[in-house]
Amino acid sequence: MDAHRRPLTDRTPALLAEGYAWLPNRMRDSTGSVVRTRLLGRPALAVRGPQAVRLFYDEGHVQRHGAVPAPVLDTLFGQGAVHTLDGDAHRVRKELFLPLLNPDRVAGLTEHVAAAWDEAVRTWSERPRIVLFDEAGLVLTRGVCAWAGIPPDAVDARSLARDLVAMVDGFATPGPRHLRARRARTRQETRTARLIEEVRTGARTAPADSVLEAVARHRDTPEHPLDTRTAAVELLNVLRPTAAVSWFVAFAAHALHRWPAHRERLRAGDGAFATAFAHEVRRFYPFAPFLGGRTVTEVTWHGESVPAGGLLLLDVYGHHHDEELWGDPYTFRPERFLDRSPGADELIPQGGGDPAHGHRCPGERITVGLLETLAVRLARLEYTVPEQDLRIPLRRVPTRPRSGFVVTGVRAP
Numbered sequence: 114m115d116a117h118r119r120p121l122t123d124r125t126p127a128l129l130a131e132g133y134a135w136l137p138n139r140m141r142d143s144t145g146s147v148v149r150t151r152l153l154g155r156p157a158l159a160v161r162g163p164q165a166v167r168l169f170y171d172e173g174h175v176q177r178h179g180a181v182p183a184p185v186l187d188t189l190f191g192q193g194a195v196h197t198l199d200g201d202a203h204r205v206r207k208e209l210f211l212p213l214l215n216p217d218r219v220a221g222l223t224e225h226v227a228a229a230w231d232e233a234v235r236t237w238s239e240r241p242r243i244v245l246f247d248e249a250g251l252v253l254t255r256g257v258c259a260w261a262g263i264p265p266d267a268v269d270a271r272s273l274a275r276d277l278v279a280m281v282d283g284f285a286t287p288g289p290r291h292l293r294a295r296r297a298r299t300r301q302e303t304r305t306a307r308l309i310e311e312v313r314t315g316a317r318t319a320p321a322d323s324v325l326e327a328v329a330r331h332r333d334t335p336e337h338p339l340d341t342r343t344a345a346v347e348l349l350n351v352l353r354p355t356a357a358v359s360w361f362v363a364f365a366a367h368a369l370h371r372w373p374a375h376r377e378r379l380r381a382g383d384g385a386f387a388t389a390f391a392h393e394v395r396r397f398y399p400f401a402p403f404l405g406g407r408t409v410t411e412v413t414w415h416g417e418s419v420p421a422g423g424l425l426l427l428d429v430y431g432h433h434h435d436e437e438l439w440g441d442p443y444t445f446r447p448e449r450f451l452d453r454s455p456g457a458d459e460l461i462p463q464g465g466g467d468p469a470h471g472h473r474c475p476g477e478r479i480t481v482g483l484l485e486t487l488a489v490r491l492a493r494l495e496y497t498v499p500e501q502d503l504r505i506p507l508r509r510v511p512t513r514p515r516s517g518f519v520v521t522g523v524r525a526p
């Protein structure tokens with residue numbers, strides 16, 4: 114039998130066991146940055162590198178409908194989310210999110226989050242111990258709710274923050290974390306759908322030009338507004354990933370602890386360095402292990418093929434740690450981004466290509482803006498890092514410093 118047609122063993126258990134290292138390990142054993150495998154009962158081809166990014170985002174070859182497994186939809190994205198749409202349906206829904214790329218929107222959200230951070234820091238100094246990952250999640254949730262026009266009496270920020278973080282934390286694992294994520298999503302979709310219903314019936318007024326107003330008004334077709342459940346899913350697709358920037362805040366704190374020399378330039382308010390630092394945090398530390406799409410034709414890459422109806426996997430973690438692309442991928446070196454902006458298909462922690470025409474994350478500028486602002490604040494904050502478990506296990510997806518990054522003796526600047 115032709116080696117390319119031979120049935121392959123399903124590798125889903127290996128993915129669950131190896132996490133971020135699964136594809137890079139397979140890539141090391143292969144030639145040409147391509148791996149033929151089987152995942153979730155389907156034939157799959159894993160690829161990496163800027164040219165592979167362009168293949169992955171070519172809708173003629175790869176689409177999203179039917180690509181995202183139900184356990185991921187029921188936790189991370191929500192059923193019917195923009196992530197799962199193709200063609201015109203995707204383009205129309207994406208219009209809801211593209212204003213997020215606008216510099217005024219980015220600045221507005223950053224100001225709200227910075228204000229929430231400054232307020233929180235004043236209370237941290239009165240507490241014996243702070244888990245930075247948890248506190249950052251709360252600060253980001255408070256900031257994004259205020260910015261998105263969510264009425265303060267409609268949410269309890271603390272429980273919302275816990276649920277938003279849980280939805281991300283449990284999407285890629287069986288067991289208790291996954292159950293928590295499912296419960297969190299059900300709870301928050303119900304609450305958010307109620308809020309949207311209240312805006313639509315006039316029981317509440319959404320601030321003009323707010324995200325809440327835009328979602329409540331959005332129509333996929335001229336005749337029909339989004340059903341309230343899908344509208345809730347999409348509003349949560351703004352709130353949840355903003356809260357998830359807490360992963361990068363914990364990683365930024367980890368980087369400042371491991372390589373404290375970077376503190377000075379951040380503290381001094383060197384804007385170009387803050388941007389480079391934010392990019393390097395997003396490259397160096399693991400978040401999305403890979404992205405997946407459904408092949409709509411047979412796809413061949415560097416001599417390996419996957420049939421229509423299979424999966425094309427873009428190895429994001431491997432791409433960011435590829436020696437050919439980065440030279441010294443395991444060195445944390447923000448300076449690599451100082452004298453040049455990364456190419457669209459080079460730095461891809463939030464997807465590749467163009468956010469206006471494909472699935473690339475519309476919140477990338479927001480993420481970079483928040484990370485720049487919070488990294489500077491973190492560098493200016495005085496605190497002690499007590500003995501704790503700061504290991505970042507690559508088998509856990511998504512991962513983070515095990516302790517959540519504990520600080521004591523906080524003194525606000």
Ligand code: HEM
Pocket residue numbers: 195196197207210213350351352354355357358359360361400401404462463464465471472473474475476477479480
């Ligand atoms: C922790 C920071 C973030 C990470 C790591 C992240 C990562 C990603 C990734 C990997 C994708 C998928 C790209 C693809 O499928 O090709 C994505 C899509 C998306 N992200 Fe983000 N994101 C982050 C923050 C944000 C923020 C702050 C927002 C909004 C305020 C946001 C909203 C979205 C939306 C709506 C999509 C779906 C886009 C589409 O399918 O067209 N994300 N993000």
